[in-house]
Amino acid sequence: MIASKIRSLEKKPWMSDMMDQSDREFADIRPRRHPGWYISAAFLIVLTIWFASSLAKNPNIDYETIGEYFTKDVILGGVVNTLLMAALSMVFAVIFGTLLAVMRLAGGPVWSAFSWLYVWFFRSVPLLVLIIFCGNLALLFERIGVAIPFTETFLFSVPTNSVMTAFVASIVALTLHEAAYMAEIIRSGIMSVDAGQRDASKALAMPAYKSFFLVIMPQAMRIIIPPTGSSVINTIKATSLVSVIAGSELLTRAENISATNLKTIELLLVACLWYLIIASVAGAAQYYLERRFGKGFTKSRQTAKVPVTQA
Amino acid sequence: MPLLITRKLTKSFGENRVLDGIDFSLDDGKVVSIMGPSGSGKSTLLRCLNLLEYADSGEIWFDGKLMGVQSTPNGPRRLSERAMQRQRLGIGMVFQQFNLFPHLSVMGNLVMPQVHTLGVSKADAMKEASLQLGRVGLADKTHAYPAHLSGGQKQRVAIARALCLKPRLMLFDEPTSALDPELVGEVLSVMKDLAESGMTMAVVTHETQFALDVGEQVVFMADGGIVEQGPSEEVLLSPKKQRTRDFLHRFRQTQEAAEKSEFRPENSSEGIAS
Numbered sequence: 001m002i003a004s005k006i007r008s009l010e011k012k013p014w015m016s017d018m019m020d021q022s023d024r025e026f027a028d029i030r031p032r033r034h035p036g037w038y039i040s041a042a043f044l045i046v047l048t049i050w051f052a053s054s055l056a057k058n059p060n061i062d063y064e065t066i067g068e069y070f071t072k073d074v075i076l077g078g079v080v081n082t083l084l085m086a087a088l089s090m091v092f093a094v095i096f097g098t099l100l101a102v103m104r105l106a107g108g109p110v111w112s113a114f115s116w117l118y119v120w121f122f123r124s125v126p127l128l129v130l131i132i133f134c135g136n137l138a139l140l141f142e143r144i145g146v147a148i149p150f151t152e153t154f155l156f157s158v159p160t161n162s163v164m165t166a167f168v169a170s171i172v173a174l175t176l177h178e179a180a181y182m183a184e185i186i187r188s189g190i191m192s193v194d195a196g197q198r199d200a201s202k203a204l205a206m207p208a209y210k211s212f213f214l215v216i217m218p219q220a221m222r223i224i225i226p227p228t229g230s231s232v233i234n235t236i237k238a239t240s241l242v243s244v245i246a247g248s249e250l251l252t253r254a255e256n257i258s259a260t261n262l263k264t265i266e267l268l269l270v271a272c273l274w275y276l277i278i279a280s281v282a283g284a285a286q287y288y289l290e291r292r293f294g295k296g297f298t299k300s301r302q303t304a305k306v307p308v309t310q311a
Numbered sequence: 312m313p314l315l316i317t318r319k320l321t322k323s324f325g326e327n328r329v330l331d332g333i334d335f336s337l338d339d340g341k342v343v344s345i346m347g348p349s350g351s352g353k354s355t356l357l358r359c360l361n362l363l364e365y366a367d368s369g370e371i372w373f374d375g376k377l378m379g380v381q382s383t384p385n386g387p388r389r390l391s392e393r394a395m396q397r398q399r400l401g402i403g404m405v406f407q408q409f410n411l412f413p414h415l416s417v418m419g420n421l422v423m424p425q426v427h428t429l430g431v432s433k434a435d436a437m438k439e440a441s442l443q444l445g446r447v448g449l450a451d452k453t454h455a456y457p458a459h460l461s462g463g464q465k466q467r468v469a470i471a472r473a474l475c476l477k478p479r480l481m482l483f484d485e486p487t488s489a490l491d492p493e494l495v496g497e498v499l500s501v502m503k504d505l506a507e508s509g510m511t512m513a514v515v516t517h518e519t520q521f522a523l524d525v526g527e528q529v530v531f532m533a534d535g536g537i538v539e540q541g542p543s544e545e546v547l548l549s550p551k552k553q554r555t556r557d558f559l560h561r562f563r564q565t566q567e568a569a570e571k572s573e574f575r576p577e578n579s580s581e582g583i584a585s
Contacts, residue, residue, distance in 0.1 A: 194408075194410075196406060196408050196410035197410060197412065199358075199363055199404075199406065199410060200404075200406065200410035200411075200412070201424075202362075202363055202396075202399065203361055203363065203399065203402075203403070203404035203406075203473070204424040204428060204472070204473070204476060205396050205397070205399045205400040205424075205428045205476065206396075206424060206427055206428050207393070207396055207427070207428070208392060208396075210427045210428075214423060214427065215412055218414045219412075219413065219414055293414075
């Protein structure tokens with residue numbers, strides 16, 4: 001039937017026209033021209049130069065101050081604190097988020113409901129509110145420690161303000177918030193893995209936790225990494241919010257300085273430059289992680305289709 | 312005593328009863344082909360046998376042990392996931408979609424389960440893996456990733472992977488249905504070798520020729536029940552039940568039609584050029 005369709009195709013006039021020219025050389029096909037690309041590039045470059053020059057000539061920006069503060073110890077200390085804060089809260093958020101995702105998917109009805117509630121709550125509360133709340137925890141609980149439930153009897157306790165420093169409170173707030181998002185990212189990663197993979201590891205009698213760490217997670221990572229990269233960059237930037245409780249990170253320090261020397265724009269630009277640098281490094285790290293976990297998947301389409309027949 | 316016995320096995324997905332009282336048994340070293348139209352419950356039966364699905368009622372006896380269930384004073388109760396994991400160890404399974412681990416090389420696919428379920432050393436696991444790869448004719452593909460193999464090669468790796476755990480029973484769930492026609496033969500021939508080496512096998516398949524040549528026994532299923540079972544020649548060549556006859560007749564017709572209309576690229580290209 002298919003063969004007869006093809007035979008009817010040969011009779012089409014346009015087809016024989018094409019066939020007549022079949023001795024023409026088609027071997028060297030060049031790509032299409034794209035003059036639009038050069039025009040767009042020129043347009044954007046001019047626009048950028050214009051904006052840059054208006055910034056450069058702007059009398060309201062004191063470039064010496066930017067240079068001076070860019071590498072000052074106070075600012076560098078702030079950068080270190082920002083990095084530390086973001087890194088610690090991200091690590092905790094990933095661990096906690098993985099737990100929440102596993103609870104949701106395989107924790108039975110009780111833990112699954114708990115996980116759902118957690119995600120619902122901490123995605124609904126604005127991060128800024130959470131940060132202010134954690135920073136003022138001492139107003140709610142004067143002391144924290146180990147107590148007998150439902151009584152006021154402490155076995156061990158310390159004043160809240162002695163542990164919940166602004167720095168710790170920031171990490172707690174960022175972790176609680178970010179864990180909710182990480183739980184959803186990791187859950188979607190786990191669900192993206194083909195059900196056959198679970199069947200196969202079960203049929204190979206692998207214990208559930210080994211199948212999770214050796215089969216499911218390595219494949220889920222491909223899906224998890226890109227949004228997690230965004231999350232990391234988000235968290236780095238979100239650390240600036242803790243300036244409201246004086247978290248002593250980059251923005252807090254920049255603002256403290258500008259509060260005394262009144263160079264508001266200059267110090268904001270210093271902070272901005274540092275955020276740009278940190279976020280770029282994080283983005284580069286993501287690229288290498290993606291390559292690492294893409295193993296066995298990348299370029300598979302092209303090579304897998306090579307017909308290999310063996311008797 | 313048979314290696315595998317099922318008694319009154321039933322299973323429903325919601326309202327839909329997919330297995331409706333399955334009774335059959337399989338002797339050590341024999342091959343049973345499970346055939347029937349799609350939706351007849353063949354795959355579900357196979358998945359129940361190694362506890363990938365849980366039967367609602369009935370018994371599965373494998374190697375003298377009751378699978379997936381323990382009896383308590385209050386009646387039968389499902390075993391823990393851990394205990395079921397141990398029971399699955401004697402049963403290997405091969406899937407229609409191969410289900411190789413795409414993030415591991417062929418060697419990794421064969422070594423990892425051995426190390427983590429049998430607890431053997433990596434060196435021993437690699438030795439066993441090489442042996443099994445040689446057996447399925449893929450000794451040269453040790454370092455390839457699954458994405459770089461053809462369907463037939465993937466399925467042979469999957470068979471080797473299951474064999475590494477030294478199962479007493481092998482389940483095949485439509486092992487050639489996802490393959491291009493020209494790759495079916497290589498997988499069937501590996502399965503034939505395996506059967507000849509004395510492996511007990513339960514094969515869900517549409518390959519009647521394989522069922523006749525290799526399988527001793529055929530179970531023909533429809534609508535979750537067994538319509539007819541017995542020696543392969545009897546069921547396939549002179550079926551007693553109308554249901555079986557109809558299926559085999561229709562099946563043969565579609566096969567012949569497919570062969571007739573088969574697209575032959577060499578002919579058609581000649582047609583255009585002339």
